[in-house]
Amino acid sequence: MRPALRRVASALRGLRWYVRELTGESAYERHVTRLRERHPEAVPPSRREFERMRTDRQESDPRQGFRCC
Amino acid sequence: MRTAHVRTIAVWTLVALVGAAGWSVLALARGEEVSAAWMVAAALGSYAIAYRFYASFIARRVLRVDRTRATPAERLDNGIDFHPTDRRVLLGHHFAAIAGAGPLVGPVLAAQMGYLPGTVWIIAGVVFAGAVQDMVVLFFSTRRDGRSLGQLAREEIGPFGGAAALLAAFAIMIILLGVLALVVVNALASSPWGTFSLAMTIPIALLMGFYLRVLRPGRVTEVSLIGVALLLLALVGGRWVAESSWADTFTLAPSTLVVWLVGYGFIASILPVWTLLAPRDYLSTFMKIGTIVLLALGVVIALPTLRMDAVTDFATRGDGPVFAGSLFPFVFITIACGALSGFHALISSGTTPKMIQKETQIRLIGYGSMLMESSVAVMALVAASIIDPGLYFAMNAPSGVIGTTVQNASQVVGSWGYHISPAELAQAAKNVEESSLLSRTGGAPTLAVGVSEIFAKVTGGGLRAFWYHFAIMFEALFILTALDAGTRVGRFMLQDTLGNLYRPFRNVSWKPGLVLTSALVCGLWGYFLWVGVHEPLGGINQLFPVFGISNQLLAAVALAVCTTLLVKSGRLKWAWVTGIPLAWDATVTLTASWQKVFSADPKVGFFKQRQVFQDAIDAGQLLPPAKDMDDMRTVVTNSTVDGVLSAVLALLVVIVVLDALRVCIRHIRRPALSTLSEAPHVVSKITAPDGLIPTRAEKEAARHAAGTAAGG
Numbered sequence A: 001m002r003p004a005l006r007r008v009a010s011a012l013r014g015l016r017w018y019v020r021e022l023t024g025e026s027a028y029e030r031h032v033t034r035l036r037e038r039h040p041e042a043v044p045p046s047r048r049e050f051e052r053m054r055t056d057r058q059e060s061d062p063r064q065g066f067r068c069c
Numbered sequence B: 001m002r003t004a005h006v007r008t009i010a011v012w013t014l015v016a017l018v019g020a021a022g023w024s025v026l027a028l029a030r031g032e033e034v035s036a037a038w039m040v041a042a043a044l045g046s047y048a049i050a051y052r053f054y055a056s057f058i059a060r061r062v063l064r065v066d067r068t069r070a071t072p073a074e075r076l077d078n079g080i081d082f083h084p085t086d087r088r089v090l091l092g093h094h095f096a097a098i099a100g101a102g103p104l105v106g107p108v109l110a111a112q113m114g115y116l117p118g119t120v121w122i123i124a125g126v127v128f129a130g131a132v133q134d135m136v137v138l139f140f141s142t143r144r145d146g147r148s149l150g151q152l153a154r155e156e157i158g159p160f161g162g163a164a165a166l167l168a169a170f171a172i173m174i175i176l177l178g179v180l181a182l183v184v185v186n187a188l189a190s191s192p193w194g195t196f197s198l199a200m201t202i203p204i205a206l207l208m209g210f211y212l213r214v215l216r217p218g219r220v221t222e223v224s225l226i227g228v229a230l231l232l233l234a235l236v237g238g239r240w241v242a243e244s245s246w247a248d249t250f251t252l253a254p255s256t257l258v259v260w261l262v263g264y265g266f267i268a269s270i271l272p273v274w275t276l277l278a279p280r281d282y283l284s285t286f287m288k289i290g291t292i293v294l295l296a297l298g299v300v301i302a303l304p305t306l307r308m309d310a311v312t313d314f315a316t317r318g319d320g321p322v323f324a325g326s327l328f329p330f331v332f333i334t335i336a337c338g339a340l341s342g343f344h345a346l347i348s349s350g351t352t353p354k355m356i357q358k359e360t361q362i363r364l365i366g367y368g369s370m371l372m373e374s375s376v377a378v379m380a381l382v383a384a385s386i387i388d389p390g391l392y393f394a395m396n397a398p399s400g401v402i403g404t405t406v407q408n409a410s411q412v413v414g415s416w417g418y419h420i421s422p423a424e425l426a427q428a429a430k431n432v433e434e435s436s437l438l439s440r441t442g443g444a445p446t447l448a449v450g451v452s453e454i455f456a457k458v459t460g461g462g463l464r465a466f467w468y469h470f471a472i473m474f475e476a477l478f479i480l481t482a483l484d485a486g487t488r489v490g491r492f493m494l495q496d497t498l499g500n501l502y503r504p505f506r507n508v509s510w511k512p513g514l515v516l517t518s519a520l521v522c523g524l525w526g527y528f529l530w531v532g533v534h535e536p537l538g539g540i541n542q543l544f545p546v547f548g549i550s551n552q553l554l555a556a557v558a559l560a561v562c563t564t565l566l567v568k569s570g571r572l573k574w575a576w577v578t579g580i581p582l583a584w585d586a587t588v589t590l591t592a593s594w595q596k597v598f599s600a601d602p603k604v605g606f607f608k609q610r611q612v613f614q615d616a617i618d619a620g621q622l623l624p625p626a627k628d629m630d631d632m633r634t635v636v637t638n639s640t641v642d643g644v645l646s647a648v649l650a651l652l653v654v655i656v657v658l659d660a661l662r663v664c665i666r667h668i669r670r671p672a673l674s675t676l677s678e679a680p681h682v683v684s685k686i687t688a689p690d691g692l693i694p695t696r697a698e699k700e701a702a703r704h705a706a707g708t709a710a711g712g
Helices: A002-023 A027-038 A047-060 B006-028 B036-062 B087-098 B102-113 B115-142 B149-156 B159-188 B192-215 B220-243 B245-250 B254-270 B277-302 B327-334 B344-348 B359-385 B389-396 B406-415 B422-431 B444-459 B461-498 B511-534 B539-568 B576-598 B606-618 B629-669 B696-711
Strands: none
Touching: A002 B087, A002 B220, A027 A047, A047 B192, A047 B277, B006 B036, B006 B115, B036 B115, B036 B277, B036 B359, B087 B277, B087 B344, B087 B359, B102 B115, B102 B327, B102 B359, B102 B389, B102 B444, B102 B539, B115 B149, B115 B327, B115 B344, B115 B359, B115 B539, B115 B576, B149 B159, B149 B539, B159 B192, B159 B254, B159 B444, B159 B461, B159 B511, B159 B539, B159 B629, B192 B220, B192 B245, B192 B277, B192 B461, B220 B245, B220 B277, B220 B461, B254 B461, B254 B511, B277 B359, B277 B444, B277 B461, B327 B539, B327 B576, B344 B539, B359 B444, B389 B406, B389 B422, B389 B444, B406 B422, B422 B461, B444 B461, B461 B511, B511 B539, B511 B629, B539 B576, B539 B629, B576 B606, B576 B629, B606 B629
């Protein structure tokens, strides 16, 4: 029984990872980790600031994230 | 020399046999019931073989993808637009970006020639042209730090060809938006259920936008789940509204819908991205992937029988009511997305090349996701071919041809050899709780009927009307997203061009310029939408061929850029890989343009049509389906505009192709004159599998890489 449960749990974890990556939900954590590694002295932005910056970038170049017919 | 394992040979022989069995049954069965299973077998068998052998050949021998070379995502990683993305995630991203309403609409319209021509073109087209184009553009753009198609054309062909390509892309975008909006109008006209549920997507998206901006920034999954739940609620609520006293408020005439749509497009495109565009995009992506998975399951579980003829008489006679013209060249331009789509080149040279981890994954992302889109087109063709052919023609012929009563429609459709009684026509509309299904042109309603038929087989007939409106909303939802996003891209092109004349335009956030260019773009596609809705000869009948031609012309531009790059990068011997699809695409599309401009058949040739109607006006006569002189004059104006447009587009593309040819010939004669702007080779430090499922060697390499990273 136990290995089966473990397999279900790992499948669910995989699904959660996939959905978070696909929707860009994990972008903030990735950004903060990166910043800590490369510029330890910098103050990481808050999630709110980061998400604003991300959507506003799309404003300046609408070809990012363009959808097809 | 690698030797193949016995088991590998056995597996691939089996795959080949499955595909061959599908093709033989489709090709040989006449006058008997054919199951959609054979179409699925032919498609999947062909895709598997093409992916395993042809795509692999292109990646290794033609493009010579380099495992050791760092991609722009690795070199320029900034954690935002450039960052190495897991191949499975990027496959989802890229597929969601390329798949839209296109592959669902084209195959449905092409079904008027029977299911066989469409199937052959969707599968052969994707294997030899569409997927190849997506993959090669992705490769060259990746080698150039994710340059866009327009930039590639300017840098590799020259300023003249580049400018023509840019102008063509802009015109094509306008026509695309006009025709997609027309599909929505035709699906929602006098349908309170559909109109209400689509209207509700606007407050839902606003709510989601507010949630993401203010309440819980970045929590996309939870807000999307809330959005989808509200959407389903709106869908259920739509039925309730349609039966209540509010029904009249949401029963809109086509011309009212035009005003609403153009107004919506304008306002949405000047609002900040976070209010409508971004949340609506999450919603439509969730719905898109969900519905496509459901549809695939539905087709496989229900395995419906194809009721349309394999090849109808319209294929040879060229007088079909859905669109005029014979099989060659019109099937190949009606089915654009799903077989070969120029628009994909804009995605393959946009976001995706900035996110790909390894060059070796180009086969999976470029070729693989196009095969997935093609399978969506096959499903749309299945959905259109399983409904009663009589109903299909009654739904897709313009009202000028079949009239507005079920009696008249039944009689006209009967004269084409498809029998459906007036009672059956009325019952079909009643089944999906619509007032009428006659002349519901544009493909979306037909697809929705097919989808409701398939889903009702699995869930029971009681939910048929729900599934119909579910499918309508699902298509309308992402067409609305496309209107917003497309208006922004068109505006961006316009701002860039006008910036050369008056500097402030170049600043994309300069408000007066923004409003002016947005209004201009909306006005342009709004014009085509208005024309399409008021066209006495049927808007889809007249405009869809122009849309198909323009999309395939964009593909010709993309393939010309690819071929030039193959020649210039020392791959002359392999130039046929994109050269043959280019020759085919140019032949088909320019033949279609030629016929649309010069054909002596007034049903096909725009100028002949103009002449016939103008002569009648001069003689003071009325020609059906025109009801008065105003209609006559509308036909004359519209056919002039459509004719001039077809000619100009074809001319622009001929310029691009000739300019590309000139560059190729110059390179062959004097290679020293060519410049190639490839980014330099930097050694890649990333270890990642090439395909979807890692091989044993790749797993070993990943373990090894993890070991050295931990140790050092």
